[in-house]
Amino acid sequence: MPRGSGMSDALPLKGRLVLDLSQGIAGPSCGMAMAELGARVIKVEPPAGDWIRNLGVAAAPGATGFSLYYNRGKESLTLDLKSKAGLEAALKLAARADLLIESGRPGVTEKMGLGFEAVRALNPGIVYLTISGFGLVGPRRAEPMVDTYAQAFTGMMAITRDAQGEPVRSGQPLIDAVTGLYAAQAALAALFPTQGPREARRLDVSLVQSAAALMGPKLLEWEITGGQVLSINPPAGIYMAADRHLALTLVRETEWAGICRALGREAWIEDPRFASFALRNANWDVLRAEMAAIFATDTADAWSARLTAQGILARPVNDFSDWLAEAQVQAMNAAPVMDLGAVSLPTPRTPSRQPFAAPAPDAGAHTARLSEEFGLVLD
Numbered sequence: 001m002p003r004g005s006g007m008s009d010a011l012p013l014k015g016r017l018v019l020d021l022s023q024g025i026a027g028p029s030c031g032m033a034m035a036e037l038g039a040r041v042i043k044v045e046p047p048a049g050d051w052i053r054n055l056g057v058a059a060a061p062g063a064t065g066f067s068l069y070y071n072r073g074k075e076s077l078t079l080d081l082k083s084k085a086g087l088e089a090a091l092k093l094a095a096r097a098d099l100l101i102e103s104g105r106p107g108v109t110e111k112m113g114l115g116f117e118a119v120r121a122l123n124p125g126i127v128y129l130t131i132s133g134f135g136l137v138g139p140r141r142a143e144p145m146v147d148t149y150a151q152a153f154t155g156m157m158a159i160t161r162d163a164q165g166e167p168v169r170s171g172q173p174l175i176d177a178v179t180g181l182y183a184a185q186a187a188l189a190a191l192f193p194t195q196g197p198r199e200a201r202r203l204d205v206s207l208v209q210s211a212a213a214l215m216g217p218k219l220l221e222w223e224i225t226g227g228q229v230l231s232i233n234p235p236a237g238i239y240m241a242a243d244r245h246l247a248l249t250l251v252r253e254t255e256w257a258g259i260c261r262a263l264g265r266e267a268w269i270e271d272p273r274f275a276s277f278a279l280r281n282a283n284w285d286v287l288r289a290e291m292a293a294i295f296a297t298d299t300a301d302a303w304s305a306r307l308t309a310q311g312i313l314a315r316p317v318n319d320f321s322d323w324l325a326e327a328q329v330q331a332m333n334a335a336p337v338m339d340l341g342a343v344s345l346p347t348p349r350t351p352s353r354q355p356f357a358a359p360a361p362d363a364g365a366h367t368a369r370l371s372e373e374f375g376l377v378l379d
Contacts, residue, residue, distance in 0.1 A: 011038025016191065018042070019093050020074065021081075021114070022103035023050040025147070025173050026207065027131045028070040029180030030187065031101055035073030036350055036357050037188075039099070042370065043074040044090060046081070049363035060342035062363055068340045069347065070180075073357030077371075078364030079378070087113050089376040095122040096374075099187055103131040106141045120200040127190040128202045131183050135206035145207050147173035154211040159218055159229050179210040234280040235259065235291055238317065241300040245317040248307065253277065258310030262303070263294050 013034060018041040020031035028043070028050070035041040043050075052070065053062040077093075080086040091114065094100055100119060102109050109115045109130075116128045130136060133145020148169050151157050156175070157167035183205040190201050212219070222229060231237065236250040250259065253276065260268040268274050273283045280287055295303060300316035307314035318326070324335055324346055338347040341359035371378055 012188075013037040013039035013191075016040070016098040017096055018099045018101065019090075019097040020044065020101045021090070021109075022101045022131060024052055024103060025066060025070060025176035026179040026183065027101050027103035028052065029177055030129070030131065030183040031074060032070050032072055032357070033180065033184040033350070034099065034187065041074040042093060042366075043071060043076050043361075044079050044081070044093075045076055045363050047078055049078075053363060059340070059345075063340075063342035063360070068342065068360045071360035072340075074361060075366040075370060076361040076364055078367045081112055081114065085378050089371075089374075089378060090114055091118070091122060092374060092376060094119045094126065097123065097126060098191060099127045099129060101129045101131065101183070101187075105144065106130070106132055106136050116200075116202045124200050125198045126200050127187060127198070128200065129183060129187050129190075129205065130202065131179060131205050131207075133207050135209060136202075136204045147176045147207070150175040150207040150211050154208060154215065155219075156211060156215060159215070175207050175211045175214070178214050179205060179207050182210045182213065230281050231284060233277060234284050235287055237288070239292055239295040241295050241298060241303055241316075243299045246295060246300040246303055247315055247317055249313040255312055256280075258312050259307065262306040262310045262312060263291065265290075265294070 016034075016039040018031060018034045018039045020027065020034075020041050020043045022028055022031065023045075031041050031043065049062055050067065050071075053064060053067045055066050056064040058064045059068065079089055081090055094114070102114070110118075116130075119126050119128060132141070133150065134140040134143060145153075151160075151169050151174070152167075154175075157169060160168055160170070162168050183203070186203045186205055190203060191198070193199075233250045236248055239246050239248060248259070250256065256274070257269045260266055272279070274280050274287060304314050304316060316322075323329055329335060333349075335346040335348045337344055338349075339359050340347065341361065367378070370376065
């Protein structure tokens with residue numbers, strides 16, 4: 001079974017078996033989290049492979065950045081779950097698993113013969129984790145869902161807008177990734193019951209609920225204000241300096257005076273239009289335009305130095321090359337060069353107890369060995 005270096009003997013899921021039937025990002029990221037905590041994760045892929053293998057830029061055929069990252073530490077088994085032999089093989093594995101992860105639309109695994117009740121009949125201690133777009137109940141439960149749709153449906157895009165006020169989506173499939181983390185949290189709680197032996201449980205984790213949980217404070221703020229979408233702590237935000245963008249933060253009202261001094265606008269400290277977060281929100285268009293003009297007169301590093309001298313957090317916006325070159329990133333070993341199978345590249349590690357996992361396998365790479373080990377008949 002694949003393992004990386006590190007504290008594998010002390011990992012909490014050592015000796016646990018996870019059957020990962022999921023595809024995409026949310027389910028596989030949950031499976032990766034289980035692997036990094038020591039579980040043995042068998043990823044079941046259809047004959048054509050998980051569709052994530054063709055999402056984005058590929059380093060090699062079937063090896064995109066998404067598949068290389070989210071399938072680390074797993075073994076890959078090719079099964080045609082629509083065939084009798086493939087279904088029987090999956091059920092044989094499910095009978096021995098501690099956790100099963102699936103990400104089909106509700107009802108799909110039941111039609112295949114791999115639903116919760118079918119698996120529970122074989123394995124009374126199974127934790128059966130379903131990751132879907134809308135969850136197991138409700139009028140939309142059977143509808144498809146992807147990250148972009150989740151951001152649009154839940155209102156995230158409504159509070160994430162460009163300079164022209166147009167809704168934008170996150171550059172990273174954020175909801176998928178967060179859903180994977182919530183799913184891993186739910187799975188860990190179910191795998192270790194506080195009292196008595198573990199009984200079969202079905203867990204329902206959806207992209208919609210995960211997105212809502214992520215945006216909880218903003219939804220509460222929207223309700224408190226009667227439906228207004230306010231900027232967080234204006235004038236915090238992104239500004240274009242003479243050479244590149246600058247990120248400016250503001251968390252305490254007392255910091256406003258320091259920003260005014262750094263920008264050479266001491267008169268704003270007593271300006272009644274800008275005397276509080278609420279007033280700056282009300283006059284945000286005017287304030288932002290004036291600040292944008294000021295920031296354009298010097299470099300991001302120069303403004304960062306002036307603001308830092310006033311105790312204000314302000315830093316240039318890094319791209320990936322900037323981030324990788326940061327001394328702090330190197331000191332943390334935050335993105336060590338990892339063998340990803342198809343390539344070796346600097347790869348951000350997760351903050352787990354095991355800093356390295358085995359590289360993501362090719363589709364079906366372990367089919368022959370797993371078939372022999374578990375007595376699977378795939379003819």
